[in-house]
Amino acid sequence: MNDNEFNELADATLTQIETALERSGADLDFAMVSDSVLEIEFADRSKIIVNRHDAAKEIWVAARSGGFHYRWDGSCWQDTRSEEELMAALSRLISEQAREPVLLS
Secondary structure: OOHHHHHHHHHHHHHHHHHHHHHHOOOEEEEEEEOOEEEEEEOOOOEEEEEEEOOOOEEEEEEOOEEEEEEEOOOOEEEOOOOOEHHHHHHHHHHHHHOOOOOOO
């Protein structure tokens, strides 16, 4: 994947995450704080940061429970260690931090 393909795919994914957050109805705030960083803030003021990492061609997630790297496998973003899919992982991580079930689709 070249840089342009990665940027388009990563940007589309960040937009998809924003849309899923809007639809979730969860008690949280979120905003793109730069062109490649999505910040999700919870009622307890904790945060999850989702960002595009251009050099590695990965999407990185920083949550209370740790840091995670996701690489495109041709059909989805998968964790480089556990192979968990990005949206499933975000649903789990956001649910943990929000202390309520949140399903992102």
